[in-house]
């Protein structure tokens with residue numbers, strides 16, 4: 592009896608093996624393609640990341656002071672950006688977070704373009720109009736900044752364009768992306784701004800050339816106040832920057848796959 596039972600088990604196992612062996616190649620290919628698509632959910636999407644400022648802007652006052660068309664107003668090409676009290680520059684912070692976001696989005700299948708290719712004390716720019724126009728044809732623009740406010744003010748805020756003439760549909764989509772960004776940053780443990788947005792951490796502005804020229808949904812994120820000791824501690828540490836980057840990638844993924 593024991594032998595017969597063992598034989599029956601072996602027969603079932605052989606039948607199962609035969610069934611799997613006969614699985615059509617087409618189905619196996621389909622399963623492999625589905626697995627690959629799940630691993631690369633942003634394949635076919637293009638994200639432009641704008642790491643604010645450039646490390647050498649302060650050495651090129653004439654170039655960055657030149658007025659450009661910020662779409663509806665004329666503004667300086669760029670500015671030097673701020674820094675922590677210990678001297679960690681905003682340009683370096685946005686570069687280090689931006690390149691982390693780039694690498695993670697590429698791993699998810701996205702095509703990623705940065706508005707500047709270096710963080711160099713010898714370089715300047717690009718100007719704000721070029722930063723916005725760099726997103727033409729892309730699916731998303733993420734502009735990264737750190738703020739320089741009073742020491743007692745803290746937290747992040749997300750800025751959306753409300754320039755006159757902005758299509759309502761584009762403003763609505765940018766606002767949704769801003770809300771996704773706010774939610775992801777909060778989930779990562781970052782506090783909403785205590786000084787911009789009346790508790791909403793959202794800000795609507797018409798004077799930012801980068802956002803004004805962007806054709807796809809776009810946000811500018813002030814990730815923290817570099818003059819505040821708590822925010823500066825997170826922004827100055829590799830672990831803190833990684834936490835910002837993971838949150839920003841999660842937000843872009845949420846928005847692009849909703």
Ligand SMILES: [Zn+2]
Nearest residue numbers: 643672736737
């Ligand atoms: Zn800035």
